[in-house]
Each structure stands twice: as C-alpha cells, then as structure tokens.
Amino acid sequence: MAFPVKRLSSQKSLKKGVLEEELCTGCGACVGLCPYQVIYHDRTVQLHYCDLEDGKCYAFCPRTPTDLNALRELLFNSADLTPEIGAVKSYYFSRAADSRLRESTQHGGTVTALMELALARGFIDSAIVSSRNQEFLQNGTVVNEKAALRNNAGSKFTVSPTVAAFNQLVNDKSGKIGVVATPCQALALAKMKLKPVKNDSGKIGQLQLIIGLYCGWTLSAEKFTKLLTQNNISLQSLKGMDIPAGKNILELYTNNDTQAVPFDDVQACVREACHYCLDSTAEYADIAVGSARFGNDWKEMRRWNQLIVRTAKGKELVELAIKRGVLEIREAPVESLQELKKAAMEKKNTALRNIIRKSGSAKNLLYLDRHDPIVQKFLKNKASDKKSR
Amino acid sequence: MSKLLSPAKTEVLFMGNEAIARGALEAGLSVAAGYPGTPSSEVIENLATVTKERKLYVEWSTNEKVALEVAAAASFAGLRSVCVMKQNGVNVASDFLLHLAASGTRGGIVLVTCEDPGALSSVNEGESRYFARMLEIPLLEPADFQEAKDLTKWAFELSEKIRNIVILRSVTRMSHASGNVICGKLPDKSGIARFIYDGLITDPLRGPVISTPVVIKHTLQQEKVKKAVELFEDSPFNKYFGPRHPELLIITSSVCFLYSQEAISMLGLQKRVGILKFGCTWPLPTKLLKKYLRLTDKIMIVEEVLPFLEENIKVAVVGMLKEIGIKTFYGKMDGTLPSVGELNADLVVHALGKIMKVKYKSLPGSYTREIKKIAPLIPERELTFCPGCPHRASFWSINNALQLDGRGGFVCGDIGCYAMAALSPAIGFNTVRTLHSMGSGTGLASGFVKLNAFGLEKPVLAVCGDSTFYHAVIPALINAQHNRADITFIVLDNAGTAMTGFQPHPGLAVSAMGESVPAVDIPKICSAIGAKVAISDPFDLEGTSRTLTSLIAESGSLKVLILRQICALSPEKKGKKKFLMQVNEELCLGENCGCNRLCTRIFRCPALTWDQIKKKAAVDEVICAGCGVCYSICPQKAIMRTEAAE
C-alpha cells in the first residue's frame, strides 16, 4: 500500500501506515506524548481516537517518512558519512577499565562506563536506560547515579519503549539527558531534533547524548517468554543472554547455569518490524557500541566492544574516557571494519527486499524515500546483483 | 395524607398511574407486586406509600414472573391483588400467565401492563394485547383518567365474576399524563386470606389450583371468556359518540380515543363522523359491534402499533356479512395509519382528512417561520450519561482494557441506563455491540465465546446492572460457568434500579414498603456459581482497567468484575459534591497536540465545557457532580480537584 500521508489524522496514518503494516518497532516515540497512545506489553495501543493532523506521534515515529538527508546534514559532518554504517569519526575496540563493571555488563561495559562518565562530568544530568520489571516487561527509566546505571546494564533482547520514557519522564527539572538507544529509538530521537512539529515547545533541547547499540533484531516479549517457558527457563532466574560468535545458539545465563536455545527457535520470536529495518549500527547516535568480533577466543572477545564515534560530542566524551582511563582501547583490525560494513549492507539489502515484497513495488518503499541517495545506492546494488546473477 | 386516599366524591388531579392505583384501592386491594419499568413504575410506587393506611402488602419482585406469582398467591387465597409491569415484562411473566389463566383464579386479580408505543423509554415497542387473545384472557383499555380509575376497579369485579385474571393495558400517554378524576369510596374492611385446597381437582374454587386436567380446565377457561363477552356487551366502558347517521365510523380504544375526538373537532366533522370507543377490547362484544357497524359502510380503525383491534373486528365482520353488508375499512392494513410508533392527533387528522376529503388548515406560515428562527437557539442536548455517572467511568476502563488486550474484544450490552452505551456508541466508547432484553447480554456472550471453534476468537464481555443481575442474568451466568464459556462478566452495580427511579432491589437492605430486609450479595452468588470474582471502584480508572485487563486475559473460566459506585442521582449522592473541580487554563493544552480536548471530545461529561474563544476547557460548576473522575484523565493534570467541605 502507498503510505497514507494526507489528510488522515496523524493517529490514523500511524495506525494504517505503521501499526497495521506491522512496521512498529515498539520504540515508544509516539507514547507518552498524549493520552491516546500507550505501550502494553510490546504492543503500541491506541486507546481513543484523535483527529489532529500535524501531530507529534506521526512526526516522531521512526517508521513514518523522514527526510533522512536533512537529518544527516543536521547531525553529522558530511565527510564522515559512509553508506553502510553512517558517520564514522573514529572506530575502536574498547572496554571498561573497571573489570568488576565488565562482569555485570553485556560485553565490555563500554556503554555503561561512558554513561557513568557523562553523568560524573556533567555532560548530562540524567540518563535513560532500559530496565525490566518482574513481569519481564521492559521500560525506559531515568537514572542519575552510577549504581542505578549498573543495575540496568546488560542487553535485554526484548523490545524496550525507551523513547516513551523520554517523552513521559523528562521535565524541565531533569536537566541534560543522555539516552541509551537501539537504532530505531535513536532515529526517533533524531527526528525530534528536526523539530517537525510547529509550536512544539518540547524538551528535545535537553537531549545531549545518544549512545546507540548495534542491533540485529529484538524479540517479541510474548513469543519469547513462551519459548523460555517451553524450555523450562524461569523468567526470574534469567540474568542475561548472548549469541556466541560463530555458534547457532542463544545462550541464556541463569542464576546457576548457562542454557542454550537453538537460534532458529529464537528467530521465530523476532518482531516483524525488525525485518524492515535498515540500520544495524545506530547511525543516528552520537556514539554506537556493539560486540567485538575478532580472533577465536569467544571468552576473551566477549568482554570487548566495537565503538563508532559519530559526532563531535561523541568524540569529546570518548576521548575524555580514554584520557581518564575509564575506557581501555585496542586498535581495531582493518578487516573488522570491513566485516562490519558487509554485515550492515546485508541487513540493508534484506530489509529493502522485505519492504518491496510487502509493498509490492520497488517504487513504494513504505516509510523510506526512494530518492534518498543512500537508499538509491542500495537499490542500485540490488539491481546490479540481479544482473550479475 | 397521600392524595391517593382522597375522600369519595372529591375531584383530584391524578397521573394515569395514580388513577390506576386509586382504582385498585377502591376495589379493596390487598397485595401488589411488580418489577419497575417505564412507564409502569408509579403504580407500585404509589401503592407503597399507603401500605399502612390501606393494610396492603406491596413488593418489588425480582422480575415480572415472580411478581405475578406473588400476586396470584393472594388471589388463590381469596384476596384482591394487582401485578404491574411494562410491556416486555408480560413476556417474562407469560409462561406463568399461560398456566394461571388455565388454572383460573379466585380473588380478583389484575395484570396492569403499561406499554410504550414509539419506545420512548424502551428498546422495543412490544404489544401485550396479543397475549390476551393468545392466552384467552379479557383485556381492558382505559381511554381517559377517570376510566383509568373506574376500569381498574371494575377489572377486579370482572376477574371475580369469571374467576380468571384480567389484563388492564395503559400506554405512556395515559400512565404519565394527568387529568381530573372524581374519587369513589374506599372500602372499610380489609381482606382475610384463606387458601382452600381440599376439594376435587376439577373444582376451581375448592380444589388445588392447577391447570390440569388440561382439557377440562381449558373448556372452563373458554366459558369464562364467553361470560366476559356477555358482560362486555352492555358495559358502559364501550360507548358510541356521534351523530345518528355518520358517514364514517371510527372504532378505537385507549388514548387513541382522545386523538380521534381531537381530530374530528379539528376538522369540524362532528356531524359526519362517529366514534365507537371500546374499553373492553378482547374478547370483542360482537352484538354491540354489529349494532354500530350498521350505521355506515365506511369504518376507520384507530389504534397504536399493530392492527390488533382491526384484525379482531375483521374476523368478527366475516361472521355477520349477511346482516351488515360490505364495508370499507381504513386502518393499518391498507396503510391509512402507520403500524409502528406512537399515534397522535396530527396523524389521525391527516388520515381522517384524506378519507373525508377535508383539507385541514394548519397553523399559518408565520408560525413555522418563527419556529425556524427560534429552533437554533435551543441548546442541543445529546443523549449521554449524567455528570458524575459511574457508567461513563466504567465504560472508559472497559474500552481501555479491550484496547490493551488488543484481540478485538467486544461487549454484549443489557437493559438499564448503561444501555445508552449501545444506543449512542460514542457514549460507551464504542465497546457495546449488542442490546436486547434483560439478561440477554450474558447469554449472548456465552454463546459468542463458543464460536471460537468456528473462527471467532475474540474475548467477549457482558455488562449488566445490579437490578438486571437479579432479574434475568443468574441463569445465563450459571449456563456460562457450566458450559465453560470463559466470558468476562461485569456488574455495573450502582446500588439501585436507577433508570426507573431508584426502586429497591434484592441487593439492598430495604423493601418497597421501607422495611429492612436481607440484602442478597452479588459477589457471593457469583463465587458460589464458581466464577472468579473481582470488585473494583469504577472511579479508580487505573485500578479498574488493570484488574479488567488481567481478567480478560485469563482464559478457560468464567470471570466476574463487580464495579461498585452509587448512581450520581441517588438520594445519597444527589447535590453532594465530593470534589470541587476547576481547570487550570495555564496548564490546559486544549486542542493542541498532546491532548486534543480529551475531556470534552472523548470523555464528554456534560459538566466539561469547551471555551471556543479561549480555546480552553472549563468545568460548569452548576452541572458538575463533583465525582472527580476527569481529574484522572487529563494528561496535564490541568483539571484540578479539591476535596469539598462537608
């Protein structure tokens, strides 16, 4: 279907173009702005009908049309831009110097260490991270001290409506804000910076830092909890999880042991929306962090991160972290960056294919603008792929 | 002193229902039972005010069938009793009524049914006149207020003469309008109850009261009908008005008599048109009918809704064609008058003018022009729940829970104020999708959930009020539990039969006569049936929607949520505000993105108003009931509440 732009109400357009098309990432950007949208479990729910036409919900959603070029121009130095992984000022392997911290984080603890420093040095006054409640549901939460940051470290592979926390919990007293965000969440926050809504006095000015996470997909909480139950893994005992490099399993770390679930089973729990997502490296963040992939020693590798610095602000923070010995750095081999670009390209190609399959035409890319130069580049790639085959 | 006890020969302004009550008192009534329903409720309500003075037993029964059984017991014991209900109540009572009419009665017993052509306060325009014919029971229909009293009194005498129940039918325009009535004497002695049952089974007066042996009792019943016809032949309640040789004869009954009279005089046809008015409409007194049919060849039958009178007349005419000759009939069957909705003088004028070829000069054009000028000035009033009504809050949470659940669930509605949620969907936030008779919501819901085997996999909810719960829901609930229908059933418990004027019901510790009685506990009944029961205050929007959402999500068993909050109009609450409400205009976002008038566009309590000029919401202090619920919906906390001083 063509994207319903005009003149449906914003809420209806969101419903028809995003929710009903199953493009909703669950980021929460349309939630907490007003009484109409809420997140329940990992569904975005419209409680009542709103008939406004130029609403924030539609404007902020990362799955409504955006002038991405304008966004890139606004946020980045054009010399830094790459088609595969966005703006790159510098690229490292990194980890938190504090080994105790590393133990409680997902990989090298780079994200948590950087946020700690940002708070301590006044880059930001509050950080929004993702926390999980007893019912296994995730929410963004505002924290402003080290202990709380550490408590919420570690990746939860189910969706987190982190942006809703920005909408809902931030007020003039919260001061400067930093957010840990997946690529879709980072895009929503970046869209807010374009100030797409007239007379929106909003708080986007308070947003000072986005630390993005690499992202392959997230899981539907509903399907995933079912999978865990089937495998006799109690939600309460679950401490963490990861995908060991080169193995086709998801490892689940519980209170007393490690269990493995075949990756195919996990794949079936991936949210539909992720199949239409082009971004694997949080291209619209200040800093992007993922897992390191090098050598063969997974145990060693696991406690390192890849780190992309994208903006001047990101650079300032990372350099300070290195200087003060908060982060340990290791030079990334050239192949590593090549690998990353290749993987990122693959995600873009797959997503474009899926988008075209859904819309039924290469002329209709749903939320994407087919004239966007980067999109065009990948469309051409695909065309030449076909020819060469 | 109640005006119901006015001395004989005084002229009193009575509402139709008061006239009926007075007629019953003049007849020496002992027992009255009924179930509230507009336009019938005032008969029992009025009788309940004079129980001491007149030594009456009066009750609101759980439903119309039980009410009729209670009244019949009095009759079996030789007392005079009345049973009062609205039109569809007769359907509820009809199973017992069939057997009662067959067994016969002893003390005079009258079933008063107040009906609602045009469905002014009903969801049907059901007809109970057909029950009279189908169940072979005499039917009386008063045409004015004096008759409402006199015919009621006579109905008891008739009942005792034929030893069977008699139906007296009124309509909204009779029950709820008022007129002068000259009172008769109130008897001095009260009745003594004696139930005799040791005679033969075939002895209707001394044996057990029973409808068998069926053929013998049925024969007896039909003899009673014949006797009634004889009495009707010279009843003063059947009367001819008009010239000796009319060109057209109107045959009518009930309030249609008044409409016909008015139409004749408006058209100036007094010399050309006569009216035969029947007070006794079934069985028809055919001799009397024949006498007046001879007057002319053109007959017009004026009655409301279905052509009951017309059918009966036509059937009778077939048997007398030889004597009276061919007639031309005007009525419902040829489309002269509509067979739906209420009649009024205008409709009769129109029809009569056409037949008589007389033009009716309506009001001058200037009048219409004036009306057109004034009409827009009349403020629009939309159908909605009252300010402070618990139902608005309940449906708000029901909607939220259904949206959160996300499986497209819906609600089966029921009869009470909350039926408005179905009549005007926006009021119920588009949740209620069916509406039928009392208790049907729950039965329908338990049927709907069984359709999951056929692909309808949606959660189904049913709502009902507290009074409706006792009336007809309990069997449906038992059915749901027994057949594993995992519906979510919600009782909107506002502590009274609010829609019809706060008549007490079995959930309350007070009876119709003001005595203290045991209250029957809804949660206990539901638990005893085996349902999972939760209770919530609908004014707690958060809590209610949370509780309901988790109930809806549970499958496999019957779930009940009782939403308890007293009706805003209840005597306990009326005029007392819990909170004083005010909108902080600084905070109010109005039409802007971030709110878009949630309070006045969606929640729509009548006390919330929209200031077009300031573009801000406001609270109309006069209308506001002070429930404080809108405080919880405003995203800006712009609607502020402060605890009202006692």
Ligand SMILES: Cc1cc2nc3c(=O)[nH]c(=O)nc-3n(C[C@H](O)[C@H](O)[C@H](O)COP(=O)(O)OP(=O)(O)OC[C@H]3O[C@@H](n4cnc5c(N)ncnc54)[C@H](O)[C@@H]3O)c2cc1C
């Ligand atoms: C859903 C998801 C998918 C991912 N997919 C990949 C991938 O394919 N490849 C890859 O290299 N890396 C992926 N990552 C990133 C990786 O798991 C680590 O988060 C990253 O390497 C940083 O590690 P760290 O030790 O510095 O993180 P930590 O110091 O442990 O900090 C992690 C931070 O992320 C926040 N967080 C946790 N879950 C979420 C969530 N669902 N949404 C938003 N914020 C969250 C936490 O609150 C915490 O602040 C993914 C992360 C997530 C959440």
Ligand code: SF4
């Ligand atoms: S964000 Fe604005 S436009 Fe969208 S639903 Fe809310 S009030 Fe309406």
Ligand code: SF4
């Ligand atoms: S993607 Fe985010 S903003 Fe868009 S509809 Fe889903 S939750 Fe709302």
Ligand code: SF4
């Ligand atoms: S794959 Fe894309 S849409 Fe899915 S969670 Fe990651 S960034 Fe969001």
Ligand code: SF4
């Ligand atoms: S809900 Fe609150 S913010 Fe919205 S219009 Fe009403 S008073 Fe104003």
